[in-house]
Amino acid sequence: MTVPETDMLSVALGRCISAGTPLGPFQGARFSGLTTASDTGLIHAVEDCPYLRKASSVRAIGFSLDASALERLCTNWSCRWAVPDDGRWPVFLDALDALSRLWPKEEEEDTLPSEVDVAAAAGLLSLGEFPEDEANADAWERHAEARACRDDLLALWQNTRHRLITAGDGLAACPWLRPRAEARMTDWAERAEEQRRLLSRFFGPRTLADGAAVASLAAPVLTADTDFGVFGSDAPQVLRRIWRAWRAGARGDAKPLAEAAMAADQELHEALGRRRKGRDEAEESLARLTTAWAEQARLATAERSAGRPWRLIAVRIPPQHRSPHGGGVHDPLTSWEVAVVAVYQVAVDWYRGTAALWVPQGIGEQLLAAEGTMKAVDLLQDAEDWAAPAPALLATWEPETRAAVA
Template sequence: MSVPETGTLSVVLGRCIEAGTPLGPFEGMYFSGYTAVSDTGLLHAVEECPQLRKASGMRVVDFALDASSLARLCTNWSCRWAVPDDGRWPVFLDALDAVARLRPDDEETGEGRPGEAEISEAACLLSRGEYPQDEDDEAEWGRYEQARALRDDLLALWRDTQNRLIAAGEGLVACPWLRPWAEIKLAELAERAEQQRHRWAGICAPRALADGAAISTMSAPVLTPDIAFEVFGSEAPEVLGKVWRAWCARARWDGKPLVDAASAALGELHAALGRRRKGREEAEESLAKLTTDWAQRTRLAAVEQSAGHPWRLIAVRIPARGRAPHGGAVCEPLTLWELAVVAVYQVAVDWVRGTAALWVPQGIGDQLLAAESSMKAVDLIEGAENWAAPASVLLATWDPDGRSAVS
């Protein structure tokens, strides 16, 4: 699609719109083109089209866009038709492109696909931390590296499938006449997304998600005489605040066991220490005690938040990845914690609207509904008249854009 002049778009309709595509409001739109004198050949946008060279002659033809003429449109790149740039055509063509991308990839099939035993082994390893305890065990380092790579690959596959489903759903909302035609493709890729979700959920740690949700309830530490930060002098309270914030950020948003957050705090401590030698070992030992204490208190807070409390049915809007401003790299709006929560606790999903229902412990529900969450969320049961309905039915009653629910 290109823009030849103000007010029109130049589009290879024969490539953008496959035969059998419902045309909706574009049905019956008139075009002028060229065809062979036999009147049985293709319809061309320009008389210079290479496909017309073999014809004994050509003539101008006016035709209405319908199922019959659509099947005859030339697919040569030179056959570009001028269509009005009135806002409708770009939306229609974008929707068709998104639906075309619903075709499942073969990337996850074949001999290289990891098995359930491999996923379970990776989950077991990563539940202990991101790296092995024995720094000199090269074989163990290799196993941990493979486990992390497997986790990243499973997430990337699932997230890519999610994005294609979300884009297609947005297109089907904008062009609802396409939905019956696209439903089979949508259902096939949705099934693939569900398989990928289960596989990535198998490597996530639900306890770590509950712990991460409890971080927001924790109070910041204050400097006491037993914290050996004398090396920092008057800056000690500031350094303590920095290592605390680094620990909290990793613990809250990474979706990993709390032991991993200690490395983030240690990294912040080393940045503050710089090349200092005197007092370094004491500061490191003191921080190790602090992070151990913070982890213990966080686990207790997580228990108080959720144990013995009813679970909550939370609806979330799953945002797609986007491009950073000025043509930058792909920007992921969701944290690993948020993605893991969706993977582990999803009980219903509506890809046309990009929404999901999550059945979650109390603490995780509170965190999802908090202002700092990247996903728009609402409690589906609170205030619902038909509160006993299945999650999919309750999810259909909520539309994050304020429109009435799509049937």
Template sequence: MLSQGEYPQDEDDADTWKRHEEARACRDDLIALWRDVQDRLVMSAEGLAACPWLRAWAEDRMAAHARIAEKLRQAVVPFYTPRVLAEAAAVAELPEPALTPDSAFGIFGDDASIVLRKVWRAWRASARSDAKPLATAALSAEAELHEALGRRRKGVDEAKQALWQLTETWAEQAQLTAAEQSAGRPWRLIGVRIPPRSPYWQDESSHEALTPWELAVVAVYQVAVDWHKRAAALWVPQGIGDQLRTQESSMEPVEAVDLLVGAEDWAAPAAALLAAWEPSGHGTRI
């Protein structure tokens, strides 16, 4: 559990928290290393596209880095739980909650519905972008509630309890929706771009173009990759496929049936998908 980023159950267990921090640091370092190798492959592919006469010379080096990237991807996979990724994808389908007369958010008076909307959106944004259990998203909702409470004292405990019940309900709805989205339905073959991270020139740090959820989906569901086209094929459950296709993403997702023609499109092999995918003609750098 610690390797998957979940927080310890006992908040007062110092030893468990220490192990959690160590596991999280190891996890983050390995994911960052995987992305570093991907960056090198993407940038090499861009350079070879501009100088194709170097491709034969660079082929062995590209292949070696591609093998390293694949080993790192396989090492990263255990950090994620497919069920959690499916539940995060399902959050986008949940309706915005309505304020009920018996809600403890009455502490905010006429602003109760505004506060509810803010905590809902904070929870939703965190749940959709992260790759951790939905319970973690409750922390973002709590932070939003804390800011709204300000210096209030009366009714604070009731409001916090109400929020806990709400986030539990939202998580249960997402879990049910995730099961309904993919149960008994065939998986989908979807191609995505692998964008590199973009450097911040001021502090020499890097901006991650992909959300933790997107990175996790690539790690868990990648079945083929063509680094010369900076494209990967993902074999995903229906719900995750819907989320990939509907959300704005630097990965430019496209489904096999959009590229391949024929009655067997739905079962097109990943290699055929990548072979049919021509470079878009514009850079992948953001």
């Protein structure tokens, strides 16, 4: 291989490129290596490879990267070849790394909960995240198990989505790998759909519509009915902090608006500190406020969606992000966005990481808002064939151009 004057990468080719992998434009790349006297032995990159220590003789060879060479490449991590860091090799290696996650180890296989267990857990959590009877230990345990069922399903679906999206990105950049991965992509897509279907049981459509409507609410102002006298001149500032906490919970979480009141309560308690005088009045005032805010959101939901046609929205689902500080990966989507995709998905293209969602008007408006995490577009707005099925309309949208390795 002719190496250009550029930075180099040290790559254990035998570990990164498994036998049988299509090489595309890298077919025939020239390398030098070491082998024993036999022409059928392993090809090594360095003389001090542990597998060469007992060899009676070692000789240098030149070879072309092809199917037969892949069969012979040493898989020891010490056998590293230099490849140019010119953008082509890193993209290829990243694609191979993403595709390798479609062949999980046995210990990574996960068992889904049964339909009966999911129905019971979803039914219980529809009554609230926590039991009303705080002294009932059995009720606390049942709620904890129900939350674990939901959270485990969510984690499974997030992981499956990530594998599919990153693999799809890799195949877009290196299309010659697609035949090798198609069967596995289909298997994982079926797994993702089953996980999504079960997870959707935990989210109420009306709750999601209410969460979308919160964005349209005006910030409250301090009035005579708001008994925040305990805070003196800081009362307007405290109200703003409480409002932001309630709004963030109501918009970001996929839970009933009553749950958002807990975030507002927490903000109030932090503001109160050790104050005693005026505490009860402030708490009662906050209860009235959060009840009123929730009612305003419900009214806004009806105004935005009731009697109006639904919308077919395409979204680009982002992969999980890896923390630069070694803190693992996290999902950039809010709980509300995750729930909307789970409940309203009608078509998906994992090769491009896109999905079509058939949603009420208010949810559609929120998805299209610039502040959303997912890139989104109304598939029917400028569609020439507006009567086409959702998968066909989704296929016409390319949210971004991804250059392939030449």
